Amino acid sequence: MRIIGMDIHRVAAEAVALLEGHLTKLGRIPMTRDSLEAFARKELTHDDHVVVEATGNAAAVVEVLAPYVDRVVIANPKQVRLIAYAKIKTDAIDAAVLAKLYATGFLPEVWVPDQRTMALRRQVARRTQLVRQRVRLKNLIQSILHAHLIPPCPHLNLVGISGRRWIAAQMVPADERAAIERHLAQIDLIQGSLKEVEADIAREAMSDPIIRRLMTLPGVDMTVASGVAAAVGDIRRFADPTRLVSYLGLNPSVRQSGEGSAYHGRITKQGRGQARGMLVEAAWAVARSPGPLRAFFQRVASRRGKHIAAVATARKLAMIIWHMLTKSTDYIWTRPALLARKFRSIELRAGLPTSHAKRGSAYDYNIPAKRAEERARVESAEKEYTRFTSRWRAKPRSRHSKASAT
Numbered sequence: 001m002r003i004i005g006m007d008i009h010r011v012a013a014e015a016v017a018l019l020e021g022h023l024t025k026l027g028r029i030p031m032t033r034d035s036l037e038a039f040a041r042k043e044l045t046h047d048d049h050v051v052v053e054a055t056g057n058a059a060a061v062v063e064v065l066a067p068y069v070d071r072v073v074i075a076n077p078k079q080v081r082l083i084a085y086a087k088i089k090t091d092a093i094d095a096a097v098l099a100k101l102y103a104t105g106f107l108p109e110v111w112v113p114d115q116r117t118m119a120l121r122r123q124v125a126r127r128t129q130l131v132r133q134r135v136r137l138k139n140l141i142q143s144i145l146h147a148h149l150i151p152p153c154p155h156l157n158l159v160g161i162s163g164r165r166w167i168a169a170q171m172v173p174a175d176e177r178a179a180i181e182r183h184l185a186q187i188d189l190i191q192g193s194l195k196e197v198e199a200d201i202a203r204e205a206m207s208d209p210i211i212r213r214l215m216t217l218p219g220v221d222m223t224v225a226s227g228v229a230a231a232v233g234d235i236r237r238f239a240d241p242t243r244l245v246s247y248l249g250l251n252p253s254v255r256q257s258g259e260g261s262a263y264h265g266r267i268t269k270q271g272r273g274q275a276r277g278m279l280v281e282a283a284w285a286v287a288r289s290p291g292p293l294r295a296f297f298q299r300v301a302s303r304r305g306k307h308i309a310a311v312a313t314a315r316k317l318a319m320i321i322w323h324m325l326t327k328s329t330d331y332i333w334t335r336p337a338l339l340a341r342k343f344r345s346i347e348l349r350a351g352l353p354t355s356h357a358k359r360g361s362a363y364d365y366n367i368p369a370k371r372a373e374e375r376a377r378v379e380s381a382e383k384e385y386t387r388f389t390s391r392w393r394a395k396p397r398s399r400h401s402k403a404s405a406t
Contacts, residue, residue, distance in 0.1 A: 001047060001048075001049060001070075002017055002018065002019045002045070002047065002048050002049070003017070003018045003019075003048070003049050003050075003051060003099040003102055003103050004016070004017050004018075004026070004043075004044065004048050004049070004050045004051065004069075004099065005017075005018065005051050005094075005095035005096055005097070005098035005099030005100075005102070006029075006050060006051065006052045006061070006095055006098070007053065007091040007092075007094040007095040007098070008031065008052055008053065008055055008057065008058065008061055009031065009055075009091075010031065010057070011030070011031055012028050012029060012030050012031055013028070013029045013031055013052075013061075013091075014027075014028055014029075014090075014091035014092050014094070014095050015027060015028075015029060015039070015043070015095060016092055016095040016096045016099055017043075017099070018096070018099035018100060018103055023096050023099075025092055026039075026043055028091075031057065031061075033060075033064055036061065036064045036065065037064060040064070040065050040067075040068035040069070041068065044065070044068045044069050045068075045069070046068070046069060046070060047069075047070055048068075048069040048070060049069065049070055049071045049072075049073065049102065050065055050069050050071070050072045050073070051072075051073045051075060051098040051099055051101075051102045051107065052072070052073070052074055052075070052098070053074070053075050053077050053080065053094075053098060054074050054075060054076060054077050054110050055077075058074050059074075059112070059118060062074065062112055072112075073102060073107065073109050074109065074110040074112055075098055075101070075102075075107050075108060075109060075110065076108040076109065076110050078270075080097070080098070080101065080107070080108065111233065111234075111237055113233045113234075114233075117230060117233045119204075120201070120204055120226060120229065120230040121230040121231070123197055123200055123201050123204070123226075124201065124226055124227045124230050124274065125274070126197050127194065127197045127198060127201065127223070128274060130190050130193055130194045130197065131194070133186075133190055134187055134190045134191070134194070137183045137186055137187050137190070138158055138159060138187070140179075140183055141158065141159075141167070141180055141183050141184070142158070144172065144176050144179060144180060145167075145170065145172070147176075148170075148171075148172050148173075148176070150170050150172070153166055153167070154166065159184060159187050164184065167180060167184075198222075198223075198349050199349055199350055199351055201222065201223075201226050201349075202222060202346045202347075202349035202350035202351075203350045203351075204226070205222050205225065205226055205346050205350075206346055206347065206350055208226075208229065210229045210325060211225045211226050211229050212225075212343070213324060213325070213328075213330055214228060214229060214321065214324070215339065215342050215343070216324075216330040216331040216334040216339055217282070217317065217320065217321070217324075217331045217334070218285070218286050218289040218291055218293060218294075218331075218333075218334075218335075219282040219283065219284075219285030219286040219289055219293075219317075220282050220285075220317075221342060221345075222342070222345070222346050222349070223278070224278045224279070224281065224282045227274060227275050227278045228275050228278060228279065228321065230275075231248070231272040231274065231275035232244065232247075232275070232321070232325070235322065235325040235326055236326075238322060240322075241318070241319040241322035241323065242319075244318055244319070244321070244322045245315055245318050245319060246268070246270075246271070247271045247272065248271050248272055248275055248276045248279065248318055249267060249268050249269045249270040249271040249272070249273065249276050250267055250276060250279070250311065250314055250315040250318055251267060251268055251315070252264045252265060252266065252267055252268070253265040253266060253267070253268050267311060267315075276314070279314040279317050279318060280310055280311060280314045282314070282317060283297065283309075283310040283311070283313035283314040283317060284310055286313055286317070287301075287306075287309075287310070287313070290375055290378045290379045290382055291333050291378040291379075291381060291382050292333060292378075292381050292382055292384075292385040293313060293316065293317070294382055295382045295383075295385040295386045295389070296312075296313060296316060296385070297309045297310070297312075297313045298386075299386070299389055300312045300313070333377075333378050333381050335374040335375070335377075335378060336361075336364070336374065337361075337362075337364040337365040337367075337370055337371060337374055338365055338374070340360070340361040340362040340364065340365065341362045341365040343362070344360065344361075344362035
């Protein structure tokens with residue numbers, strides 16, 4: 001088996017072949033589809049294994065080379081320290097290091113998602129970028145108003161109808177007024193693009209059973225469910241829930257050496273940061289929704305504070321998600337009327353026509369008695385969880401921690 005190591009960049013890639021311990025330079029390849037296909041037809045065989053480092057264009061390289069070789073592997077750049085900290089560093093050496101690590105079985109690989117998951121990841125990333133641009137423009141408007149001693153906007157949405165009327169009534173210089181108008185115009189353009197991206201995500205969510213299953217969790221809407229589903233991909237690649245927690249960077253860091261006790265610090269924040277942030281946002285929503293998860297949040301918050309409780313609840317959500325997807329089951333304490341309302345909001349975002357004359361399953365959420373009945377059910381589960389955990393005792397401190405305290 002021949003191993004091809006490729007150090008890819010934006011413009012070109014350096015390729016090196018490793019066969020029976022001997023390295024052979026295959027030259028520099030321009031980073032275009034035609035050039036990569038010509039290189040594959042001329043130099044590669046169906047028995048070759050190709051190794052590339054994870055970059056922005058690595059997925060496209062895999063797509064082009066995969067039909068010509070036995071396997072294409074993407075290496076995790078954060079864990080390939082021989083390349084990052086090398087004293088002598090060239091493209092050919094980097095490609096050779098990738099090939100040698102793969103040959104010895106020490107190459108940390110990156111999972112390559114299928115095309116549907118990749119498309120969903122791109123759409124979720126686009127939505128996040130648009131939201132950040134909108135927030136930045138809102139902050140610019142706020143800074144202009146603050147610079148001229150104007151109090152905060154009394155309305156919930158600064159760029160909504162009421163908020164814009166309030167901005168128009170404020171006294172600011174002419175150049176600042178023009179800047180505010182430009183920012184509002186840019187926000188309108190972003191809003192239009194955001195609506196289109198969310199419609200694409202909604203159409204995908206309507207036909208994706210994983211996203212619909214994740215939405216049975218409290219605090220998880222279409223945005224969070226699609227972001228987590230895109231990040232996780234195939235749940236079978238995680239052998240247990242702790243692997244998923246580690247992949248999302250929600251596991252605590254651990255330091256231990258010799259005979260000393262282990263020290264657990266802050267979460268690692270490694271892996272898919274976008275999905276991790278979404279789960280933390282969902283955890284804050286869980287804190288306001290009745291159910292056992294809210295009781296869990298309150299129990300941790302009473303000892304460690306609300307911010308640590310939010311991260312702990314996000315970790316709990318990740319573990320529940322692993323069990324739900326592995327066992328193909330919905331969340332047991334879901335509220336049917338609220339879930340139907342979530343699904344209806346997906347249909348409306350996807351562009352399905354409204355039907356004012358008909359009462360669908362989402363209408364039950366508008367009936368106070370129905371809402372109260374479902375809320376009472378999950379509140380009873382919350383009280384039972386609180387009663388059950390109230391009998392737990394705190395773990396006694398070890399002799400090592402007592403000695404250090406004295």
